[in-house]
Amino acid sequence: MERLQKVIAQAGIASRRKAEELIAEGKVKVNGKIVRELGTKVSANDKVEVNEIPLEREEKIYILMYKPRGVISAVKDDKNRKVVIDFLPEIKERVYPIGRLDYDTSGLLLLTNDGEFANLLMHPRYEINKTYVAKIKGIPSRQSLKQLEKGVKLEDGITAPAKAKLLSADKKTQKSIVELTIHEGKNRQVRRMFEAIGHPVQKLKRERYAFLNLHSLNAGESRELSPHEVKQLRALAETGTGLQ
Incomplete structure (x- = not known):
């Protein structure tokens, strides 16, 4: 069972707020009857109409x-x-x-x-793990990796504890591959974390999600x-x- 205004919004008819207005104005029917109660819940078997037009619900994908x-x-x-x-x-x-x-x-x-x-x-x-593999400039020290794990200070706050692992390092080209696992979602967070420890990202890929x-x-x-x-x-x- 889901709230009527949510079902209307998910069908792409209107925003949830606009859907609430349509309900209040008596423009929504459930199983042939006008519904004005915003708390009304409907199931997948209920027939919903907006402005006399049947609602087509998308299958979740x-x-x-x-x-x-x-x-x-x-x-x-x-x-x-x-x-x-x-x-x-x-x-x-x-x-x-x-x-x-x-x-x-x-x-x-x-x-x-x-x-x-x-x-x-x-x-x-809800702390969903996201694991990235980054190609970075320079070779980070163990202390720098620990700093990533402990949390680095960014302009929008200190990052939460993470997991960092040096996968490879090329002393000749001064480039490294590091795996970093975080659960936050700050804007460009991984790139900013590496920049904060002095190792800008050259290439970045998200390898895993949970x-x-x-x-x-x-x-x-x-x-x-x-x-x-x-x-x-x-x-x-x-x-x-x-x-x-």
């Missing part, structure tokens, strides 16, 4: 995509740059990204048309999450075990 570099994590872009939706022409539902990856960052991105699910995963309180990875996918490819994977993600968020 959950997608895992390997976002390429040079692509915007959005449904559309006012500068006509390529967006992630351009890689999903076969998807008829109106999906949108859960969170975002920067234009120059590649890797695992989730998309859905389930607003409640998206909000659950994006809320920092237990999900990019196995068998190439850049630009995607797959639907299984019902079990969706259930697992909900459980991780709701129980606060996303860091395990």
